[in-house]
Amino acid sequence: xxxxxxxxxxxxxxxxxxxxxxxxxxxxxxxxxxxxxxxxxxxxxxxxxxxxxxxxxxxxxxxxxxxxxxxxxxxxxxxxxxxxxxxxxxxxx
Numbered sequence: 001x002x003x004x005x006x007x008x009x010x011x012x013x014x015x016x017x018x019x020x021x022x023x024x025x026x027x028x029x030x031x032x033x034x035x036x037x038x039x040x041x042x043x044x045x046x047x048x049x050x051x052x053x054x055x056x057x058x059x060x061x062x063x064x065x066x067x068x069x070x071x072x073x074x075x076x077x078x079x080x081x082x083x084x085x086x087x088x089x090x091x092x093x
Contacts, residue, residue: 044081051078 036042054077058070 044077045084046077046081047084047086049086051081051083 033042037044051074054070054074058074061068061070
């Protein structure tokens, strides 16, 4: 399981937070963004690094909460989003 020490200490409370955070995709601004994307009003732009992290987090969530499966939405993002190459910055921002 991909969890930090902080997450292990937090235990069930952290799992509940993850579920609550995931549920935020279905209301409020995250939901509005998904709807706008679905309706063709916006185009998603993403880097390979961010996409890789989304897949990693999706696997962690699926492991901890088997009823949540992000593969469909992440597959759609992988296919439909504009993928951009990132460049290393000379200094951290």
